[in-house]
Every structure is written in structure tokens, then in C-alpha cells.
Amino acid sequence: MEDCKKSPSDSLSCTDAIVLRLSESDPLFDKKKKLLQSKGYDVEVHIQLKNASHPKWARTTAEAMLQISRIMHLDEAELYFREDDSCSPMGYYTQKNELEALNSMLSLVNSSFLDDTCSHKDVLQDLREATMQLICDFGDKNITESTVINSQNCDKENYLLQWGEKSGVKNRLQIAHIKGFGRGAIAVTDLKVGDVALEIPVSAIISEDAMKNTDMFPALEKVDGISTETMLLLWSMKERFNSSSTFKDYFDTLPEEFNTGLSFSINAIVALDGTLLLEELIQAKEHLRNQYDELFPALCEDHPDIFPPELYTWEQFLWACELWYSNSMKIQFADGALKTCLIPIAGFLNHSLYPHITQYGKVDSATNTLKFRMSRPCHAGEQCYLSYGNFSSSHLITFYGFMPQMDNPYDIIELDIDGSQDVCSDEYDASSGTTHMVRGTWFSDNHSIFHYGLPAPLLNHFRRAREDILDADSPLLEKLKIEIEILEDLSLTFSGMMENLGEVDSESRENMDWDVKLAEEYKNLQRRIISSILSSCYAGRKLVEDELCKSLAKDDGSPC
Numbered sequence: 253m254e255d256c257k258k259s260p261s262d263s264l265s266c267t268d269a270i271v272l273r274l275s276e277s278d279p280l281f282d283k284k285k286k287l288l289q290s291k292g293y294d295v296e297v298h299i300q301l302k303n304a305s306h307p308k309w310a311r312t313t314a315e316a317m318l319q320i321s322r323i324m325h326l327d328e329a330e331l332y333f334r335e336d337d338s339c340s341p342m343g344y345y346t347q348k349n350e351l352e353a354l355n356s357m358l359s360l361v362n363s364s365f366l367d368d369t370c371s372h373k374d375v376l377q378d379l380r381e382a383t384m385q386l387i388c389d390f391g392d393k394n395i396t397e398s399t400v401i402n403s404q405n406c407d408k409e410n411y412l413l414q415w416g417e418k419s420g421v422k423n424r425l426q427i428a429h430i431k432g433f434g435r436g437a438i439a440v441t442d443l444k445v446g447d448v449a450l451e452i453p454v455s456a457i458i459s460e461d462a463m464k465n466t467d468m469f470p471a472l473e474k475v476d477g478i479s480t481e482t483m484l485l486l487w488s489m490k491e492r493f494n495s496s497s498t499f500k501d502y503f504d505t506l507p508e509e510f511n512t513g514l515s516f517s518i519n520a521i522v523a524l525d526g527t528l529l530l531e532e533l534i535q536a537k538e539h540l541r542n543q544y545d546e547l548f549p550a551l552c553e554d555h556p557d558i559f560p561p562e563l564y565t566w567e568q569f570l571w572a573c574e575l576w577y578s579n580s581m582k583i584q585f586a587d588g589a590l591k592t593c594l595i596p597i598a599g600f601l602n603h604s605l606y607p608h609i610t611q612y613g614k615v616d617s618a619t620n621t622l623k624f625r626m627s628r629p630c631h632a633g634e635q636c637y638l639s640y641g642n643f644s645s646s647h648l649i650t651f652y653g654f655m656p657q658m659d660n661p662y663d664i665i666e667l668d669i670d671g672s673q674d675v676c677s678d679e680y681d682a683s684s685g686t687t688h689m690v691r692g693t694w695f696s697d698n699h700s701i702f703h704y705g706l707p708a709p710l711l712n713h714f715r716r717a718r719e720d721i722l723d724a725d726s727p728l729l730e731k732l733k734i735e736i737e738i739l740e741d742l743s744l745t746f747s748g749m750m751e752n753l754g755e756v757d758s759e760s761r762e763n764m765d766w767d768v769k770l771a772e773e774y775k776n777l778q779r780r781i782i783s784s785i786l787s788s789c790y791a792g793r794k795l796v797e798d799e800l801c802k803s804l805a806k807d808d809g810s811p812c
């Protein structure tokens with residue numbers, strides 16, 4: 253799941269201003285700086301509280317802060333696909349970016365509020381309300397379908413909740429079986445922005461500390477080059493069968509099979525022919541098999557009492573890999589240490605592109621607990637979602653075994669084009685030197701001529717490649733001809749990709765095994781993305797040809 257990330261903005265508060273500041277340690281600092289500057293902002297923006305003069309100040313200021321905060325929270329792909337001229341002042345990049353941007357504003361306002369030196373509490377209160385209102389307005393525009401919930405009896409899960417209560421867990425979630433999700437967490441009461449849905453004491457978190465107190469640790473320490481994560485994984489393979497484990501109730505809730513891409517059958521792998529996921533899965537599995545072969549049977553032979561061979565088979569190793577990939581979280585502890593952990597109860601939270609909880613990776617040093625705070629409201633009875641990260645469907649299939657139901661803006665196809673030559677001089681230089689990519693063109697609002705719903709950095713890359721035959725003063729006619737060439741080249745590339753995917757499987761999904769079904773769904777998604785690009789190229793070509801025709805008619809007076 254998602255790493256605990258340092259916020260891209262180091263924002264400050266002071267007595268009479270709120271300061272939004274882009275952190276210099278942000279790996280995308282230069283690109284974001286240019287984007288901010290192109291919109292008339294600096295990397296540090298002071299919001300003067302004493303300027304709050306008119307009744308609409310709070311709302312207008314919150315909206316302006318949001319524009320800045322959005323940019324500060326963009327990731328690489330969001331930055332690449334941003335659309336300047338189509339983005340209305342209140343248009344958002346992705347739902348996750350919007351929530352992060354709004355919540356970081358809220359925490360900034362809240363921390364100013366707690367600052368005793370601040371003499372503008374009434375203004376801050378208005379700003380807080382305006383920000384909360386923006387979160388609610390955004391929620392109203394993005395209503396997620398209510399999920400059919402089957403609240404069956406969950407004995408093992410209930411034991412775990414009881415164990416949690418005894419261990420000091422504070423919980424406002426109930427566990428239920430949800431169609432299409434396995435188990436999930438449901439809000440017991442209405443949860444507001446900022447409410448803590450779940451609070452787990454550090455003592456109830458499974459981290460390397462549990463493993464370091466066992467007789468396994470001294471043996472593992474001697475293994476050359478072994479990582480702490482691998483030690484922990486090997487520990488969990490045995491601990492799951494330990495009837496006196498502190499975490500027995502947690503291990504009892506884990507499934508016998510995880511059904512991630514790592515356990516795809518050969519039929520599912522074959523079904524992925526023509527997709528990049530095929531290669532990704534094969535490589536991931538090969539990597540794990542090599543890792544297993546490096547450790548076993550050697551460890552079992554050297555320490556049969558610590559590593560009983562029947563617990564350390566390849567199948568059990570793969571199960572543990574799937575457990576850690578699909579359920580672990582990277583947590584920053586109070587001493588600053590970053591550790592990969594399993595978190596009982598929090599492990600029931602499913603992923604969404606429009607999550608309720610976005611920031612959860614840092615232990616609160618005052619309480620020594622991990623808090624799962626709401627970034628948007630969740631009504632009683634609704635499923636409460638987490639964000640596992642900005643992952644593509646191929647990553648989610650490989651390591652989690654599912655594909656999001658909503659359109660995923662992180663489903664990108666990277667193109668084998670060298671972008672390092674893109675030394676920038678135009679308005680799109682924020683993306684120079686990056687990998688070029690495409691995604692479903694339905695995400696774009698701008699399908700007009702010279703845009704076509706395709707990413708500007710990609711189009712500009714191709715335009716630059718033809719710079720020797722074109723300059724800024726070239727006649728429109730020449731420019732249009734080049735546009736046609738670019739669209740033709742793109743059509744050719746993507747037609748080839750489409751052909752590689754082969755015919756659509758006509759077999760009914762009902763009769764397919766889970767993995768073949770998932771593989772087919774993934775392949776259909778790839779077809780849909782490529783088809784949208786081909787349609788955009790086709791429609792774009794028509795637009796350019798019409799323009800070309802008009803331009804020729806103007807030049808020689810003939811009718812178009």
C-alpha cells in the first residue's frame with residue numbers, strides 16, 4: 253500500500269498570514285515551480301489574513317489556495333496530463349489530488365488556528381468553513397454508487413475486533429462482506445472530515461520488532477544481504493501457525509489464497525498475450541522464485557528446528573509475498589524510522605480512486621498511535637475506502653488482484669520514445685525529459701484542433717522533432733500538414749498495439765476462472781484505451797483536414 257510520503261508542500265503558518273510553500277525537496281520541484289509561475293504564483297504564497305475585508309473573502313481565498321495546493325500535490329503522471337487552457341478555475345486534476353490539496357489546506361488552517369500568536373481566529377474559522385464546504389461540494393459532484401452489502405456473520409473478524417478493543421484500538425468501523433470486494437470496512441456512524449475512523453496503538457502493529465524478539469532473528473541476521481522485509485516475511489510464514497502468537501486473531505482472519513496476479517494460472521497468463529502486464533507478471537514471479545531459491549532449502553537444512561521444511565515451501569512463500577504486497581503499509585514511527593508493517597483491522601480497508609482516507613502513514617507521537625483520519629465524509633452504512641496509492645490497474649492486478657471499477661487516471665501506456673532530448677522552451681516544458689505516455693482520451697476535456705484529447709507534451713515532442721522544417725513563423729498550411737503527419741504516425745503505432753491484443757474473447761465471463769476473467773477485463777481495458785486514442789487521432793485528422801481545406805480555399809479562392 254501507499255508509502256508514508258513527505259508532503260510536497262512545506263506550508264507554514266504565522267501570526268497574520270498562511271504560507272503555502274512548495275518544498276524544495278519535492279522531486280518535481282522544478283516542474284511544479286514552472287507551472288505555478290505560468291499561473292502567476294511563486295513557490296511561496298502568503299495569504300494575508302488581515303486582508304479579509306468582504307463577506308466572500310473566505311470562499312474566494314479558499315478557491316485561490318486550492319489552485320496552488322492542487323499543483324503542489326501533483327504527481328508525475330498528473331503533471332504530464334494536465335491541461336492548461338481547458339482546466340476551468342475550479343476544474344480538478346484527479347479526485348485523489350483534489351482531496352489531498354483540500355485536506356492540506358485544512359490542516360494548514362487548523363494549525364494556524366492552534367497558534368496562540370494568531371490574532372485572526374474569526375478569519376481562520378471562516379476559511380476553515382469555506383474549505384470544508386469545498387470538500388462537501390466536491391463530494392456532491394462525485395457521488396459513488398452505494399455498494400450492495402451483505403452483512404453476514406464474520407466470526408473471525410469479530411474476534412479480531414474484540415482483540416483490537418482489548419489492545420486499545422479505537423474503532424468506528426464494522427467489518428462486512430461486500431460484493432466484489434471480499435471483506436470491507438463500513439462506517440458505524442456518520443464520519444466527518446477530520447474524524448478518526450480508526451486508531452491503532454503501535455503495540456498492535458506488526459512490524460520488524462515482533463520478529464527481532466524471536467530465535468529466528470539471529471539465524472536470519474547471518475544471511476548475506478537479506479533485507480528486514482524478507483526477514484519479516486519469513487517470520488510471518490511461521491507465525492501464522494503459532495497458536496500462542498500475540499497476533500493469532502489477526503492471522504486467523506487471513507485468507508487461504510490471496511488471488512493476486514502473482515498466482516495467475518497459465519491460462520490467465522496466456523490470456524494476457526499482447527499486453528505489457530504479461531511481461532510484468534512473469535518478471536515479478538521470476539524475481540520471487542529466485543529469491544526463494546537463494547534462501548531454500550539452505551535455511552531449512554541449516555536450521556531445521558527454526559525453519560521446518562513443511563512451513564517453507566514455495567507455495568507458502570508465495571502466499572506470504574502476496575500477504576505482504578497486498579496488506580502491508582509503510583509507516584513512519586515516532587523516532588522517524590520507516591517500517592513495513594501489517595496493521596490488524598486497517599487491513600480490511602479496500603482501495604478507491606476516490607478514497608475517504610488519504611493520509612495515514614505517520615504515527616502520532618503524542619499518542620503513539622496510528623490514526624486513520626477522514627479526508628472526506630462517510631455516512632453510516634457506507635463503505636469506507638483508503639487510497640493504496642496512485643497505481644495503474646496492472647500494478648493493482650499484480651500485487652492486489654483487482655481492477656478498480658471506476659476509470660483509473662493512472663492507467664497509462666508508456667511509450668518507447670526518448671524524451672531526454674526535450675530541452676524546453678515552450679509552455680509545456682514542465683514535462684521535459686520525462687517518459688512520454690498516453691491514457692484514455694476520455695479523461696481529456698480538450699479535443700479541439702492541436703489538442704485532440706492527446707497529451708500536450710507528447711504532441712509537442714513530435715512537433716519539436718520536425719522543428720528543422722518548421723519555425724514559429726511557418727505558415728499555417730505547413731503547420732497543419734505536420735499535424736496530419738503526427739496524427740498518422742500515432743494512428744499507425746496504436747493500430748499495431750491494437751492488433752497485438754488480438755480478437756475479443758467471445759466466451760461468457762460467467763464461466764471463466766477468476767484469473768482468466770481478470771486477465772480478459774484487463775485486456776479489454778487496454779483495448780478501450782487504445783481505441784480512444786485511435787478515435788481521437790481520427791477525429792483530430794478530420795479537424796485538421798477541414799482547417800487545411802479552409803486555408804487552401806482562402807489562399808487560391810477555390811471552394812473547400
Ligand SMILES: C[S@@+](CC[C@H](N)C(=O)[O-])C[C@H]1O[C@@H](n2cnc3c(N)ncnc32)[C@H](O)[C@@H]1O
Pocket residue numbers: 432433434435436578579598599600601602603604651652653654655656657
Ligand atoms: C488490504 S486488503 C482489503 C481487505 C480485503 N478485501 C479482505 O477481504 O481481506 C486488500 C485486498 O482487498 C481487495 N480489494 C481492495 N480494494 C479493492 C477494490 N477496489 N475492488 C476489489 N477488491 C479490492 C483485493 O483483494 C486486495 O488484495
